[in-house]
Amino acid sequence: MGDLRLMKGNEVLAEAAIRCGCDGYFGYPITPQSEVMEMLMFREPWNETGMKVLQAESEVAAINMLYGAAATGKKVLTSSSSPGISLMAEGISYIAGAELPCLVINVQRGGPGLGTIQPSQADYSQAVKGGGHGDYKMIVLAPSSVQEMNDFVDLAFELAFKYRNPAMILTDGAIGQMMEKVELSDYKKRWTDEEVIEKWGSWATTGKPSSRERNVITSLELDSEKMEANNQRFQKKYRQMEAEEQRYETFQIEDAEYVLVAFGTSARVCQKSVEIAREKGLKVGLLRPISLFPFPKNIIGELAPKVKGFLSVEMNAGQMVEDIKLAVHEAGCTRRVEFFGRMGGIIPTPGEVVDALEQNFLKE
């Protein structure tokens, strides 16, 4: 048995960062995720693994510190919640444009504006469509348990470095604040400077030796032909992610006539909804997207011809539902795709979801 603990989701993010050999964290306090930095400051990883932690003067500064540190080929992350992520959008766009790996965690709260500190999934579109200016994508992973908060930190870094692209863990205040049993990962060593040069010396700003050309990290290219070529390279990368990184989990899907589609906290709710519906004799299953970009559209395409309909259950006004519709359409199908959601920091109840299913598909 590994290192079993009872811990808060936010604290686990911090612990997982230390253990996966992270070099640095830059952040700015905001509810409901301040425990990430509090835990890091309490743990003092600079004494243990050498990981540095810095409280920045704003989210704008934090994301740009991340941009600087990521350019040197090191493993770095930040975390924030919705309003702070909006402030980071410019920086994330620069990071994507300069093709740097890093991890950004969004522990979502309800919006728009200052909104509420209660959990929400209203930043889905911001996360999966890019969020800042320009055509770019982040790899977006959505944990639905404290265990996945642990596991996805390492996974996000692996994917970020594989594609030289920012990755995001998109979670919410419920999972961030929730305590659950978690098996912590084993410690991985931080890369030494020599290892960083060996792995990423071809592009990282590690200081120019005479043996190579200077490395320049920039998103700027004033020659339109070249800038289009850059964009084509990015798009190729995003298509490769779509081909290779679609992740999801299914629950009671084999004989399902109706499929609930939900991620993160709403997926936890829907698991119970499936049980309630099954007790009523309804053949209902659950599809839980784990990677939100790339969206697991292949499985939706596979399910579409076999089922009578999909119900997207989200803690927002209906954002992922658009991607489900697209996936069904791309599969050449005409299945009904409906939506049920609560907003403003409210988590739907399992019963409400079953009611919505019946309302949408089984009335008259």
Place this chain on the structure above:
Amino acid sequence: MDVKEIIKPENQVYGKTELLTDNVMHYCPGCTHGVVHKLMAELIDEMGLQEKAIGVAPVGCAVFAYNYIDIDWQEAAHGRAPAVATGIVRINPEKFVFTYQGDGDLASIGAAEIIHACNRGENILVVFINNGIYGMTGGQMAPTTIERMVTSTTPCGRDTELNGYPLKMTDLVAQLPGTSYVTRQSAQSAPAVRKCKRALKKGIKNVLDKKGTSFVEVVSTCNSGWKMTPVKANEWMEENMFPFYPLGDMKDSEKDKPVSNN
């Protein structure tokens, strides 16, 4: 002496440092950026820092600094260079990290980042080109634009009632305990260039000695933006900018001089 004799290495009195690339600079003739680039390239070369140096370029006319000095570079978002440099140096404390920023970049959109980086005493050199104007976007008012100075957004001259007062960023950062060396220089004449180089060298040395932030302002000309000939721009700067932005060291922790005297 014939030409062959003159160009013999032993007769050479001046050479271009190899760290300055052969790329044709995009700066206008008369612009101060080119001179300060040359000084930084020379110093990095003379001090043997090429392998240690990471430059952070701003958004502004110096956005392409990375085309001219042969070291590793990162191009920051507008105003964020001090945060980018913080990220680099915190994770790589053995590197020599510097930002190179204009006055719009440093004193306007990036005011928060520069104040906090200096206040934390990040171990970086900040090179601050104060030409009193937004050069790159075509000559709009900067926070440093002096009273009554004409720019494209102050066509009748800077009116403090409408636009507020010019901001002396260097005086501000000299107050902060995180800075070790704060100075204001210029580069319009040979003696000024030599002094400026000494100041930059001192700033670099302080960073290598891990003394915290060194901040070198260079009062500069933007003759295109100011719509003057290079010579006229230098005269105008001496007459109008120097009285408001007096040259000299404001803080030198080595000499333990009192902070700011303006």
